Amino acid sequence: MSTPVISAQDLRKTYGRGGGSFEALKGVSLDIAAGESLAIIGKSGSGKSTLMHLLALMDEPTSGTIELEGRDTATLAGRVLNRVRNKTFGFVFQQFFLTANQSVLENVVLPLKIAGVPARERRMRGMAALEQMQLADKAKNRAVNLSGGQKQRAVIARALVNDPRVIFADEPTGNLDTSTGGVVEDLLFRLNRDQGITLVVVTHDEELAAKCDRRIHIKDGLIVDEEVAA
Numbered sequence: 353m354s355t356p357v358i359s360a361q362d363l364r365k366t367y368g369r370g371g372g373s374f375e376a377l378k379g380v381s382l383d384i385a386a387g388e389s390l391a392i393i394g395k396s397g398s399g400k401s402t403l404m405h406l407l408a409l410m411d412e413p414t415s416g417t418i419e420l421e422g423r424d425t426a427t428l429a430g431r432v433l434n435r436v437r438n439k440t441f442g443f444v445f446q447q448f449f450l451t452a453n454q455s456v457l458e459n460v461v462l463p464l465k466i467a468g469v470p471a472r473e474r475r476m477r478g479m480a481a482l483e484q485m486q487l488a489d490k491a492k493n494r495a496v497n498l499s500g501g502q503k504q505r506a507v508i509a510r511a512l513v514n515d516p517r518v519i520f521a522d523e524p525t526g527n528l529d530t531s532t533g534g535v536v537e538d539l540l541f542r543l544n545r546d547q548g549i550t551l552v553v554v555t556h557d558e559e560l561a562a563k564c565d566r567r568i569h570i571k572d573g574l575i576v577d578e579e580v581a582a
């Protein structure tokens with residue numbers, strides 16, 4: 353078997369300290385294979401977002417290890433960590449909003465700007481990502497003027513622009529109506545299928561979860577069940 357893209361061992365996460373502390377993850381181990389699509393499902397408050405934040409190196413576990421392509425990430429810090437995260441991952445998170453008054457293209461190329469990519473190349477790659485999301489005609493519009501589905505496609509274009517190995521999506525269709533959500537889902541799975549981008553998605557949506565290669569059920573901070581597509 354090839355090295356997993358992400359390998360997590362015995363992840364625990366406690367928020368706060370003393371009497372008011374809360375153990376949101378209680379020992380989660382998980383390997384994510386390159387190119388797979390993985391759904392993380394479970395009730396609200398079960399620890400899904402906490403797990404995703406740890407896997408995406410956006411927060412540190414209280415204990416446990418996370419390897420990225422066989423390399424222990426505990427040794428990464430500061431600028432190096434930011435660069436690795438920015439280069440390796442794309443994010444489709446509800447809390448990562450578009451900047452309303454900037455153009456769609458400016459929003460999409462932000463990860464490239466952070467990575468220090470020159471303006472001309474940013475523009476080319478940003479437009480290519482928007483084309484993949486069938487949103488090139490909106491490049492110059494202000495983000496605030498997009499519909500819900502268009503906004504989410506712009507967010508996916510931004511997640512895609514740095515040519516990531518893994519896209520993390522937290523409830524990517526949560527705020528969309530069924531048909532708009534379906535379009536967004538199809539685009540995400542197309543990236544997984546056609547470009548081999550690993551897809552890790554937190555969802556309440558059974559149909560979306562059913563489309564993934566593998567489903568992990570989280571309950572009270574633990575993996576309680578796992579299903580692999582037949």
Ligand code: ADP
Nearest residue numbers: 367368374376395396397398399400401402403
């Ligand atoms: P889910 O995404 O499954 O709804 P979360 O991972 O967001 O669950 O949260 C798991 C538990 O941890 C919840 O009880 C939540 O209230 C708690 N929690 C999450 N983030 C924090 C935080 N920053 N401080 C304190 N408690 C938190």
Ligand code: MG
Nearest residue numbers: 400401402522
């Ligand atoms: Mg959540």
